[in-house]
Amino acid sequence: MINQIRPVPSTPDVSRNSVRENTTNFHHQIAPKEKKLIEIITVPNPSGQKNQKNVAITFDTKLINNILSKAYSKVSTTEIATPECLAKLVKRKPDLVFSGVKYFEFDGNQIWLNDVLDLNKICYIGSNHAALDLEHNKGVAKLLVKKAGIITADYVVIKKSEEPTYKNMGIAYPVFVKPVIGGDSIGIDDLSLVFNREQLDTKIKQIFDALNCDVLVESYLVGREFSVGILEDELSSVLTAMPIEIIAPKNHRGHRLLDFDIKRLDQETVRKVKNKTLHEKLSEVGKSVFKALGGRSFGRIDIRLCAKGLPHFVEANLMPGLSKGYFYRSCSINLDMTYDEMILLLCSNRLNSC
Ligand SMILES: Nc1ncnc2c1ncn2[C@@H]1O[C@H](COP(=O)(O)OP(=O)(O)O)[C@@H](O)[C@H]1O
Ligand SMILES: [Mg+2]
Numbered sequence: 438m439i440n441q442i443r444p445v446p447s448t449p450d451v452s453r454n455s456v457r458e459n460t461t462n463f464h465h466q467i468a469p470k471e472k473k474l475i476e477i478i479t480v481p482n483p484s485g486q487k488n489q490k491n492v493a494i495t496f497d498t499k500l501i502n503n504i505l506s507k508a509y510s511k512v513s514t515t516e517i518a519t520p521e522c523l524a525k526l527v528k529r530k531p532d533l534v535f536s537g538v539k540y541f542e543f544d545g546n547q548i549w550l551n552d553v554l555d556l557n558k559i560c561y562i563g564s565n566h567a568a569l570d571l572e573h574n575k576g577v578a579k580l581l582v583k584k585a586g587i588i589t590a591d592y593v594v595i596k597k598s599e600e601p602t603y604k605n606m607g608i609a610y611p612v613f614v615k616p617v618i619g620g621d622s623i624g625i626d627d628l629s630l631v632f633n634r635e636q637l638d639t640k641i642k643q644i645f646d647a648l649n650c651d652v653l654v655e656s657y658l659v660g661r662e663f664s665v666g667i668l669e670d671e672l673s674s675v676l677t678a679m680p681i682e683i684i685a686p687k688n689h690r691g692h693r694l695l696d697f698d699i700k701r702l703d704q705e706t707v708r709k710v711k712n713k714t715l716h717e718k719l720s721e722v723g724k725s726v727f728k729a730l731g732g733r734s735f736g737r738i739d740i741r742l743c744a745k746g747l748p749h750f751v752e753a754n755l756m757p758g759l760s761k762g763y764f765y766r767s768c769s770i771n772l773d774m775t776y777d778e779m780i781l782l783l784c785s786n787r788l789n790s791c
Pocket of ligand 1: 575590613615619620621622623625655656657658659662693694695696739741751752
């Protein structure tokens with residue numbers, strides 16, 4: 438095993454161990470290139486859209502190719518535009534597919550990349566289709582998480598087809614109103630925080646009309662916001678949780694919400710969770726959610742505190758963005774990991790267990 442990316446042995450670091458106890462050491466050194474065929478898979482994006490609905494993980498393809506090329510003997514990038522391209526990929530049988538694509542749409546049919554890869558015993562980074570389905574619908578994820586004994590805000594899902602049923606939803610105001618599917622805070626704005634029936638009607642209608650999807654109404658969580666990066670050591674199944682605090686600026690009503698504009702304009706700040714007890718509690722919730730949803734390899738769990746300071750599950754991202762956003766920052770803040778180390782780890786971790 439000379440041509441392997443392997444962990445650097447841990448060195449004790451008393452100052453950091455306050456938040457790093459029981460974590461696997463994820464630092465890697467680059468040995469000679471490993472003889473592996475890695476394919477980065479993309480889909481066409483003719484209009485240059487930022488949020489393609491069939492692409493979950495966004496990253497800079499060239500940068501990833503450069504990083505992986507330092508460690509693996511053959512790294513290529515392929516755009517899959519037709520069923521034939523997909524068939525050729527299967528035939529090439531790479532050792533690992535690195536992709537953020539969820540599905541292809543060929544002649545109106547959805548074909549999930551991870552299903553095709555599973556069927557053909559080809560490894561890929563991240564979770565399988567079944568787990569992604571559970572995470573995708575925030576109502577379904579909340580139900581499962583609640584069943585697993587993890588705290589999440591009380592909620593109801595308002596179906597577009599059943600508009601009148603929310604008249605007696607049984608949740609006290611203020612409530613938070615958002616699309617039941619989607620990410621990047623699409624559909625979330627100042628109007629999401631709702632104090633009365635009139636505002637509720639307005640926001641629900643806005644989501645129905647603009648996004649044509651069901652609506653999640655849940656108790657407003659007034660406290661601080663966190664996201665917990667999760668890394669799974671796939672050989673041992675040990676999970677490492679990497680909480681960060683995300684602080685949005687106060688809006689004109691004094692609330693801190695990570696809404697669409699705040700994320701788009703990068704106005705939030707991210708910081709380390711220094712309090713050891715809070716770090717542990719957030720880590721525990723993050724890991725439990727990841728397990729309850731059947732996550733694999735890596736993910737990011739969003740959490741907010743209620744007025745009493747209890748961590749509540751908000752939503753899971755089992756295909757978190759792999760640019761230099763929250764997931765990367767959770768790795769760098771908690772484990773001093775560089776971006777290259779993170780990308781290489783996601784690959785070596787998967788390859789070691791395939
Ligand atoms: N129940 C809630 N109470 C308070 N704020 C919430 C609640 N749900 C969501 N938010 C706010 O809205 C943001 C986006 O919601 P989230 O469900 O994480 O959607 P996305 O998938 O777009 O990230 C959260 O980061 C948080 O600031
Ligand atoms: Mg979120």
